[in-house]
Amino acid sequence: MNQVAELYMDTEAEQRLRALIEKGLPLTSRPWQTLADQCDMSEARVMATIERWQSEGLIKRLGLVIKHRPLGIKANAMVVWDIPDDQVAMVGRRLAAERAVTLCYRRPRRLPDWPFNLFCMIHGIARQRVLLELDALTQRQGLEAIPRQVLFSTHAYRQRGARYAAE
Amino acid sequence: MPPLIHQLDTLDRRLIDGYQRGFLVCERPYAVMADDLGMTESELLVRLERLQTLGVLSRVGPVFEHTKAGASLLAAVAVPKNEQEAYAELINRAPGVNHNYAREHDYNLWFVMTAADEEQLGRRLDHLEAELDRPILRLPMLEGFHIDLSFPIPWQELESA
Numbered sequence: 001m002n003q004v005a006e007l008y009m010d011t012e013a014e015q016r017l018r019a020l021i022e023k024g025l026p027l028t029s030r031p032w033q034t035l036a037d038q039c040d041m042s043e044a045r046v047m048a049t050i051e052r053w054q055s056e057g058l059i060k061r062l063g064l065v066i067k068h069r070p071l072g073i074k075a076n077a078m079v080v081w082d083i084p085d086d087q088v089a090m091v092g093r094r095l096a097a098e099r100a101v102t103l104c105y106r107r108p109r110r111l112p113d114w115p116f117n118l119f120c121m122i123h124g125i126a127r128q129r130v131l132l133e134l135d136a137l138t139q140r141q142g143l144e145a146i147p148r149q150v151l152f153s154t155h156a157y158r159q160r161g162a163r164y165a166a167e
Numbered sequence: 168m169p170p171l172i173h174q175l176d177t178l179d180r181r182l183i184d185g186y187q188r189g190f191l192v193c194e195r196p197y198a199v200m201a202d203d204l205g206m207t208e209s210e211l212l213v214r215l216e217r218l219q220t221l222g223v224l225s226r227v228g229p230v231f232e233h234t235k236a237g238a239s240l241l242a243a244v245a246v247p248k249n250e251q252e253a254y255a256e257l258i259n260r261a262p263g264v265n266h267n268y269a270r271e272h273d274y275n276l277w278f279v280m281t282a283a284d285e286e287q288l289g290r291r292l293d294h295l296e297a298e299l300d301r302p303i304l305r306l307p308m309l310e311g312f313h314i315d316l317s318f319p320i321p322w323q324e325l326e327s328a
Contacts, residue, residue, distance in 0.1 A: 024226025027212050030194055031227075047192050053229075054192075060232040062190040064218075065225040066183055070171055072325045078270065078277070089310065096313030106310040107241065114274075114304055119241075120313075125324055149272065157255040157267040161226065162233060162281045 013041045014049055021050075022163045024065075069156060073123050075130045080116035082109075082147040088118055094141055095120050100133045116149065127152060171221060172325045178204060179218065180322055182211075190227065234308070238288040239281040243274035243304040251275060254299060261295045263288070274304060 016039035026034040032050070033043040041049070053059045069076075083091050088106055095118070096104040103121040124130040131150070138144055175183075181204060191199055201211035218224035233239045246254040251269055258267050258278050267278040280295075282288035296303045 021229055022231075024228040025190075027197075027215050027227070029197065029208060029212075031196065032192070032194065043194065047194075050192050050229075056235070057232050058235045059229040061188040061230045062192075062228070063186045063188045064183060064190075064215075064227055065230065066187065066320070067223060067225050068320075070222040071320065072170065072172055073320075076268075092310065092312040101313060102318050104312040105308045106312070107306040107308060110304055110306070114243075114306075119306075123318070125321070151270040151272045151277075153268040153270050153277075155255075155269040157269065158259050158264060158278075159225075159268075160265050161228065162231060162236065162239060162265045162279070163263070 013039050017041065017046060017049060019163070022161060024161075065161060067159065068123060069159070072125055075124045075127045076153040077122045077124075077127075077130050077134065078151040078153070079120050079122060079134060080149050080151065081118040081120075081143070082115045083118050085117070091141065091143070092118055095137070098137045098140075100124070100130075100137060115147070171223065172322075174221065175218075175223070178206070179214065180320070182214065182218075183223070183320060233281070234311070237281055237283050238285045239279060239308075240288060240292070241277065241279055241306045241308070242292065243277045243306065244299060244301050245274045246276055246299070246301060248275065257298060258295065261291060261298075263291055 017035060020035055020038055025031045028034045030043065032046045035041075036043045036046045039046075050059070050062075054062065081091070092104055092106055095101050100122050101120045102123050103119075105119045106117060107119055109115050109117050122130050122134060124133060130152075134150065138148075182200075185203075186200060190196055193199065195208070197211050197215075198208040201208045204211065206214075215224060215227065219226075244254070244258075255267055255269065255276055258264055258276060261280070263281045264278050265281060267276070269275055270277050280288060280291060282291055292303055292305065
């Protein structure tokens with residue numbers, strides 16, 4: 001098989017590799033070899049595939065995935081805003097640059113039930129500190145007049161990595 | 168049991184701070200990490216297993232760019248508060264659900280559903296909607312401004328919390 005064909009063929013073995021790594025890399029001396037054995041590829045091919053997925057941007061980070069809640073980072077506020085459409089991208093970029101904001105997305109409104117089009121997440125140790133942080137950034141960004149709601153999480157029924165491969 | 172934070176020593180913290188990204192694609196990545204942290208490879212592997220047992224480490228692995236990895240969607244549903252748990256269980260049982268939180272709002276259950284493609288995702292949501300017998304608010308991401316949940320752990324603040 002020529003190199004180009006191999007590069008673009010998402011083979012069955014690669015699909016298996018993808019499903020395996022979604023659940024985490026093995027904690028073995030040669031994790032890529034362990035994965036290679038499980039999906040009928042060579043270790044070199046596994047490593048080349050991972051590097052390709054990184055350069056294509058499919059994998060955006062590779063490393064320890066930490067659960068924050070057990071560490072005591074328990075206050076998790078989803079703040080939703082109703083921003084005029086012509087300003088939402090600018091405000092989104094500015095909120096994302098705030099230290100306290102860990103995620104920031106634009107999503108569609110679903111009128112009449114849901115008027116909010118910008119979502120950001122603020123994680124912190126305690127609710128009160130998260131609210132103080134939110135007030136401070138609201139002022140810094142001049143968003144005092146923007147309708148918003150703060151949805152604290154009260155329980156995590158599930159928190160795990162995404163699994164796109166067939167279940 | 169002492170709070171979990173006190174069970175993490177300096178090396179655990181260096182490990183967490185230093186390796187949320189940049190895991191090496193080489194034959195023995197853990198050996199390189201271990202060397203950097205001044206321990207043996209097997210000591211590091213034991214440490215990672217311990218962090219996993221403690222519930223601090225979800226996994227060592229990739230975080231996918233979900234706009235390229237398949238279809239995914241944030242969804243919300245309003246359910247009676249006293250039946251929240253039962254509804255949450257139904258949601259967890261649906262295929263592709265990887266986050267599922269209760270939040271303080273009329274829309275009190277929030278979950279993320281993934282699928283191989285949009286069509287499968289739509290079918291899964293339709294199916295779940297019928298099962299829950301409640302409308303599901305479907306909120307796909309239109310634009311991401313900051314989409315990587317790896318942020319510095321505020322160790323000192325946690326110590327004094």
